[in-house]
Amino acid sequence: MRRISRNGIPFISFFAISRATTVRVYSSNHSNMSISEKGKFGVNNNFENVKCLDDAVSLFHQMVRMQPLPSDFDFSKLLKTILTMKHYSAVVSLFREMQKLGIPINDFILNIVINSYCLMHHVDCGFSVLAIYLKKGIPFDVVTFTTLIRGIFAENKVKDAVDLFKKLVREKICEPNEVMYGTVMNGLSKKGHSEKTLSLFWLMEQGNIKPNICNYNIVIDSLCKDRNLDAAISLLNEMNKKGIRPNIITYNSLIDGLCKFGQWEKVRILFSEMVNHNIYPDMHTFNIMIDGLCKEGKVEDAEEVMRHMNEKSVEPNIFTYNVIMDGYCLRGQMDRARRIFDFMINKCIEPDIISYTTLIKGYCKKKKLDEAMQLFHEIFQKGSKPNIVTYNTILQVLFEVGQIGSAKKFFDEMLSTGPVPNLYIHCTLLEGYFKYGLVEEAMSLFNELERKRENVDIEFYNVVINGLCKNRKLDKAHAIFEKLSFIGLLPNMRTYNTMINGLCLEGLLDEAKDMLRKMENDGCLPNSITYNVIAQGFLRCNRISEMTTFMKEMAGRKFSFDATTTALLVNVIRENPSVLDMIPELHLKNNK
DNA sequence: CTAGGGTTAG
Numbered sequence: 001m002r003r004i005s006r007n008g009i010p011f012i013s014f015f016a017i018s019r020a021t022t023v024r025v026y027s028s029n030h031s032n033m034s035i036s037e038k039g040k041f042g043v044n045n046n047f048e049n050v051k052c053l054d055d056a057v058s059l060f061h062q063m064v065r066m067q068p069l070p071s072d073f074d075f076s077k078l079l080k081t082i083l084t085m086k087h088y089s090a091v092v093s094l095f096r097e098m099q100k101l102g103i104p105i106n107d108f109i110l111n112i113v114i115n116s117y118c119l120m121h122h123v124d125c126g127f128s129v130l131a132i133y134l135k136k137g138i139p140f141d142v143v144t145f146t147t148l149i150r151g152i153f154a155e156n157k158v159k160d161a162v163d164l165f166k167k168l169v170r171e172k173i174c175e176p177n178e179v180m181y182g183t184v185m186n187g188l189s190k191k192g193h194s195e196k197t198l199s200l201f202w203l204m205e206q207g208n209i210k211p212n213i214c215n216y217n218i219v220i221d222s223l224c225k226d227r228n229l230d231a232a233i234s235l236l237n238e239m240n241k242k243g244i245r246p247n248i249i250t251y252n253s254l255i256d257g258l259c260k261f262g263q264w265e266k267v268r269i270l271f272s273e274m275v276n277h278n279i280y281p282d283m284h285t286f287n288i289m290i291d292g293l294c295k296e297g298k299v300e301d302a303e304e305v306m307r308h309m310n311e312k313s314v315e316p317n318i319f320t321y322n323v324i325m326d327g328y329c330l331r332g333q334m335d336r337a338r339r340i341f342d343f344m345i346n347k348c349i350e351p352d353i354i355s356y357t358t359l360i361k362g363y364c365k366k367k368k369l370d371e372a373m374q375l376f377h378e379i380f381q382k383g384s385k386p387n388i389v390t391y392n393t394i395l396q397v398l399f400e401v402g403q404i405g406s407a408k409k410f411f412d413e414m415l416s417t418g419p420v421p422n423l424y425i426h427c428t429l430l431e432g433y434f435k436y437g438l439v440e441e442a443m444s445l446f447n448e449l450e451r452k453r454e455n456v457d458i459e460f461y462n463v464v465i466n467g468l469c470k471n472r473k474l475d476k477a478h479a480i481f482e483k484l485s486f487i488g489l490l491p492n493m494r495t496y497n498t499m500i501n502g503l504c505l506e507g508l509l510d511e512a513k514d515m516l517r518k519m520e521n522d523g524c525l526p527n528s529i530t531y532n533v534i535a536q537g538f539l540r541c542n543r544i545s546e547m548t549t550f551m552k553e554m555a556g557r558k559f560s561f562d563a564t565t566t567a568l569l570v571n572v573i574r575e576n577p578s579v580l581d582m583i584p585e586l587h588l589k590n591n592k
Numbered sequence: 593c594t595a596g597g598g599t600t601a602g
Contacts (some may be wrong), residue, residue, distance in 0.1 A: 078593045082593095111595040145602040182597040217598040252599040285599050322601065354601065361602080389602050396602095424602065 025045040045280055050078075053087045058132025060094055064101055076108040083112055083119075091116040092125075107138050111147055126151050145173075145178045145287075153187030156457030161187055162196075178212045183233075184214065189222035190459065192492050195484025195525060205468035207352045213239075217249050229266075232257060246277070246503070249342025250282050259292025268291075287319050294327025299336075302327055315482070318344070322354050334371075337362055352378065364397035390418045399432030407432060423455060427463045434467025442467055452575045458484070462494045469502030477502050491522070493581060497529050504537025509546070512537055535561065539568050544582050551583070 001010055012204045041569035050056050055569040060078060063070045068454050075098065084089050095113045097107060101443055110129055117126035133140055152161040155163050168174050181204045189197040201219040211219075212435055216239045223232040232254055251274045255507055258267045267289065271281070293302035306316050321344040337359060339536050341351060356379050363372035372394060379386050391414045398407035411429060415421065425451060435444035449456065461484060470476035483546055484491055503512040512534050516526055531554045538547035554560070561569065573579050 073594060080594065106594090108595045115595070141595090143596045148596095151597070177596095179597045184597095186597065212597095214598045221600095247598095249599045254599095256599070272595060282599095286599055304602065326601075357602080387600065392602065 032576075038501060041250045041348075050081055053082065053085060055092055056085070056087075057090065057094070062099075064097070064103065069103060072104050072106040072109060073102065076106065076112060078113045078423050079109060079358060083116055088116040088120045105132075105136070107133075107141065107144075111139065111143050113171075114144060114151070115147045118147055121151075121155055123148060123151035123155055140174065142174045142180055144178050146183050149180070150183050150187065151192070152488075155455060156191065157188065157456070158191050158193065158490040159485060160488035161320065161384055162490070163488075171479060176209065178209055178215055180209070181209065182214050182218055183415070185218045185222070188217060189225070191490075191496075193490065194222045194226035194228070196523060199523070211245060211246055213250070213356070215399075216244060216246070217253060221253040221257075224253055224260075226466050227257075227261055229254075229257050229261060229263065233266075246274075246279070246283070248279050248282055249588050251279060252282075252288055255285060256288045256292070259289055260295065262292075262296055281314070283314050283317060283319075286314055286427045287317075288314075289324060290320060291323045293331065295321055297331055299327035299328070299331065301326060315327060318349050321347075321349060322352075322358055325355065326358045326362075329358060329365065332362075332366055334359075334362050334366065334368075353384055353387050353390065356384070357387070359389060361393045365398070367401060369397065369401070388417065388425060391418055392424050393536055395425065395428050395432075399435065402436070402438060404432070404438075421462055423457060426454070427460055430460075430463050430467060434463075434471060437471060439467070439471045439473065455580075456487075456489075458489045458492050458495060461487075461489060462492075462498055465495065465502070466498045469498060469505060472505070474502050474508075491519075491524070493519075493524055493527060493530075496524060496526075497533060500530060501533045501537075504533055504540070507537075507541050509543065513550075526557075528562065531557065531559045532562045535570055536565050539565070540571050542572070542576075544572075544579050548583055 002396055015542070027467075039138060043131045052233070056078060063074065063078070065094070071582055079091050079094065082094070091113060095105075095109065098109075109133060114126040114129050117123065117129070130140065130144075132138075145164070149161050149164055152164065162184065163182070165176070169176060169580055172182075181200065183201050185197045188194075188200065199213060204215065216235060220232045223235070234251065236254060239246060239250075251270060255267055258264075258270065274281070286305060290302045290305050293299070293305065294522060306320055306324065309316055310319070318404065323342055325337045325340045328340060328381060329449070341355065341359060344351060356375055359373050363369070363375065376386060376390065376394060379390070391410075395410055395414075398404075398410060401465050407429075409427075411421075426445070429445060430442050433439070433445070442464075461480060465477045465480055468474070468480070477499065481491070483496070484495070496515060500512045500515050504510070516530060516534065519530070520527055531550075534549060535550060535554065540546070
């Protein structure tokens with residue numbers, strides 16, 4: 001440590017010293033190392049040696065034994081390394097050890113600990129760390145709260161996350177910055193609340209904190225996922241005008257949106273535009289385009305793009321092959337899919353669990369359960385293991401073909417030997433039970449999951465609400481709907497549409513219309529499905545004159561009857577032709 | 593060159 005003061009450098013990281021010490025041990029003639037030599041053994045070089053958790057833990061134990069103790073700076077850097085390696089519980093236990101040993105801690109370390117808890121989906125434990133800030137007199141900051149908000153979103157508690165954000169702003173507990181806005185926007189967007197994402201973006205624009213490239217990328221991606229491509233492109237133009245240069249992520253999001261909605265001409269334009277801006281397509285870009293082509297059934301074109309990648313010296317990766325395989329599976333060309341499968345093996349790319357799951361999904365789609373199960377067993381033979389998606393794929397098809405017994409057996413098998421069940425698996429089970437009228441089994445599973453405080457989200461509740469409505473248990477469905485805000489969940493479009501459909505099925509049209517107003521008030525703009533569901537309700541109840549009034553509102557919103565509503569209307573007219581006279585608009589259309 | 597955010601597969 002004397003060395004530090006001699007160099008006149010007030011602070012040298014522990015790691016620089018520890019490496020220098022090591023060198024001295026191995027060759028005594030290096031005892032008078034120069035500053036430049038020491039520089040070679042700086043922090044980064046030392047961190048290259050920490051390859052796994054064991055390395056990190058033994059370094060930690062070396063550190064705690066040192067005299068004098070390395071700084072809190074060094075400890076935070078080590079904990080961050082362990083966090084990056086995704087050993088979250090190790091971060092927590094090493095932190096506890098530090099506390100026990102009375103090692104000084106700082107705000108950085110506490111934020112890393114909170115993030116570890118959040119990434120383990122234990123945001124409640126993250127909140128309990130706040131007590132340590134108070135005890136040590138360390139002030140909370142925007143990073144602390146941003147991390148917690150992200151943790152709340154990770155547990156799907158959208159309402160809780162938004163409420164905390166609002167509270168922080170309203171009570172001026174902390175001034176949100178770009179990252180905090182970005183975190184809330186992204187959380188909202190990923191849980192399907194693109195309207196709210198956009199309004200937060202506008203709110204940000206009006207305030208003091210101006211959106212940066214990340215904020216633009218989040219809202220552009222959100223708009224693209226919500227098929228609002230024109231708005232996304234106009235934001236691209238707007239950011240260009242404001243001097244915020246779009247990057248490869250911006251273009252990838254836009255290209256993904258355009259591909260998914262088949263706007264290939266615009267993809268071409270954007271592609272040349274990005275190259276003009278000296279932003280070049282990367283592997284993501286090509287995979288996004290290949291995926292888009294495959295989903296549209298243009299697998300041959302996708303393969304052409306893959307060959308083009310090679311020319312641009314972007315090597316196709318396993319993702320590329322998996323996506324093309326999925327393309328053939330979607331077209332039901334299982335033999336071609338198997339070609340691709342063998343082709344990638346020839347290219348020395350070992351199929352992964354996603355490759356297998358993709359093929360299994362392809363066979364399930366064609367109801368070829370024998371082939372699917374054969375591949376399922378092959379996974380074990382190859383020394384690999386099916387993941388939760390693989391199990392979910394097979395479970396879905398067993399319910400689909402009505403093999404309820406096999407489905408239950410398969411699920412039990414998974415419980416004993418497979419991965420830990422997740423939300424998707426539980427949704428599949430509940431959907432399956434409800435589909436076959438097994439309401440009691442569904443509800444006992446639902447109650448068990450609620451009791452165990454299992455991680456749930458709004459889509460999970462949508463399945464339950466929908467199942468109850470379809471099984472004519474509207475009261476129970478409504479009670480659960482009312483409960484959502486207490487669980488910290490925000491109803492989304494599907495939730496409202498499901499409830500409205502449930503009300504219509506019971507002939508409660510006025511209540512359905514009330515719910516329509518409620519969703520508007522809650523900032524969830526009704527879509528075409530909402531209006532069609534209500535229109536179908538009126539038709540089923542033969543309340544034609546009310547329907548015509550409703551149709552006017554619907555037309556004002558630029559929504560029209562979809563195929564289901566039209567078919568229902570045709571049936572009603574067939575049974576009672578006088579209905580036709582009550583709908584003048586329709587008459588005009590038919591005459592044309 | 594210590595902590596928090598953005599793009600592809602159910």
